[in-house]
Amino acid sequence: MASSEAQYESDDGMDEFMDKFKTQRYKNAFTENNWEEEFDKVPMFMKKAPEEFDSETHPELACLQAIIHDEDRPPQEQAKSLKDEGNAFFKEKNYQKAILSYTAGLKKKCGDQELDTVLLTNRAAAHFHLGNMRSALNDAAAAKKIKPDHLKALVRGVQCCIELRIFADAIQWCDEGLKAHPNDKKLQELRAAADKHKRAAERDARKAKAKEKKLYGEKEALLAAVKDRGIKLLQPAQPRQHGSDSEDEDEGSSAAIRQLRVDGLSSQEVTGAQVFLDEQGSLHWPVLILYPEHQQSDFISAFCENNCFLDHLTVMFGEELPPWDTDRKYHPQNLQLYFEDEQKERLYQVNPETSLLKVLQHKRFFVKAGTPSFIVLVNGSPFWKKFLTGKKVQGL
Numbered sequence: 385m386a387s388s389e390a391q392y393e394s395d396d397g398m399d400e401f402m403d404k405f406k407t408q409r410y411k412n413a414f415t416e417n418n419w420e421e422e423f424d425k426v427p428m429f430m431k432k433a434p435e436e437f438d439s440e441t442h443p444e445l446a447c448l449q450a451i452i453h454d455e456d457r458p459p460q461e462q463a464k465s466l467k468d469e470g471n472a473f474f475k476e477k478n479y480q481k482a483i484l485s486y487t488a489g490l491k492k493k494c495g496d497q498e499l500d501t502v503l504l505t506n507r508a509a510a511h512f513h514l515g516n517m518r519s520a521l522n523d524a525a526a527a528k529k530i531k532p533d534h535l536k537a538l539v540r541g542v543q544c545c546i547e548l549r550i551f552a553d554a555i556q557w558c559d560e561g562l563k564a565h566p567n568d569k570k571l572q573e574l575r576a577a578a579d580k581h582k583r584a585a586e587r588d589a590r591k592a593k594a595k596e597k598k599l600y601g602e603k604e605a606l607l608a609a610v611k612d613r614g615i616k617l618l619q620p621a622q623p624r625q626h627g628s629d630s631e632d633e634d635e636g637s638s639a640a641i642r643q644l645r646v647d648g649l650s651s652q653e654v655t656g657a658q659v660f661l662d663e664q665g666s667l668h669w670p671v672l673i674l675y676p677e678h679q680q681s682d683f684i685s686a687f688c689e690n691n692c693f694l695d696h697l698t699v700m701f702g703e704e705l706p707p708w709d710t711d712r713k714y715h716p717q718n719l720q721l722y723f724e725d726e727q728k729e730r731l732y733q734v735n736p737e738t739s740l741l742k743v744l745q746h747k748r749f750f751v752k753a754g755t756p757s758f759i760v761l762v763n764g765s766p767f768w769k770k771f772l773t774g775k776k777v778q779g780l
């Protein structure tokens with residue numbers, strides 16, 4: 385009897401509670417403004433895990449992590465939990481953390497080949513999105529070794545090979561995949577793309593080789609033209625080869641010697657101009673004209689060997705004189721031209737009506753850095769007298 389009365393009392397109390405609940409709002413309920421924020425604090429509903437947390441700030445999340453990484457559970461369960469954790473990071477595009485989770489799962493060595501294949505393929509995808517193509521390819525290859533017909537591993541391997549521009553390997557991956565999945569459209573599309581890239585790369589390689597061969601032929605012709613004219617190139621300093629007993633080596637005896645001679649024809653001017661042979665067989669040289677009195681210079685990018693110096697001086701100092709010539713004294717008829725023999729510390733005076741070729745053929749003229757250079761002075765000027773004082777001067 386007492387039990388029945390207690391039951392009635394309990395029921396009466398619940399009715400009273402429910403009546404009160406209908407008339408009063410629950411004080412701790414979520415509001416329309418904060419429910420999303422509050423739900424995001426609950427581990428099961430979090431859209432994104434905090435970057436760093438501990439058991440005090442997020443006790444529930446720490447508890448879940450402890451469950452995932454519980455060493456007492458079988459390795460297969462641990463590996464699966466780590467795979468799921470990696471997948472969650474992957475969806476958040478946190479590929480670095482996804483890689484760490486997948487790697488931790490693989491280290492469990494659970495023995496489940498299907499699970500290991502998925503872990504490797506997923507890690508390959510994370511590496512792929514980070515641009516680590518070689519690591520992604522290694523993971524895809526490891527997954528394919530476990531399961532040769534695993535479609536995702538095959539597709540990822542092809543994509544990595546294409547990104548790495550190893551198109552022949554990409555085609556091989558596709559062919560292996562299509563044996564197991566002959567109707568897979570993705571593999572078919574990737575094979576077509578890889579084949580197209582491969583043919584384009586081979587075409588570009590052929591063009592580059594043909595261009596290189598043409599340039600080589602042009603350089604050989606250029607060197608031959610310089611040699612036939614008796615023009616001497618001042619070669620850049622080169623370290624002596626170990627074991628070499630002779631300073632003199634036969635021209636053209638090796639590719640290194642030929643390249644050395646080509647280097648002697650390379651201009652160091654910022655314009656990039658250098659000597660070339662025209663269709664008529666004439667050489668055109670980049671020439672540097674120096675004006676030491678004013679520390680100025682002129683650069684003639686293509687001085688034909690058959691032209692004389694006066695032709696260019698007339699253009700450079702014609703009706704309009706350079707702004708640095710404040711005394712207006714640089715006129716073609718007032719100028720003297722020289723080249724310097726650095727080895728013998730001697731100046732050679734050049735007749736402005738002389739052709740460039742004749743000067744270059746002089747026994748003491750050496751073309752330095754592919755660019756013949758000359759000094760121009762104003763005849764009879766105070767600087768001219770001072771500059772020539774103590775110097776040995778000789779005519780051609």
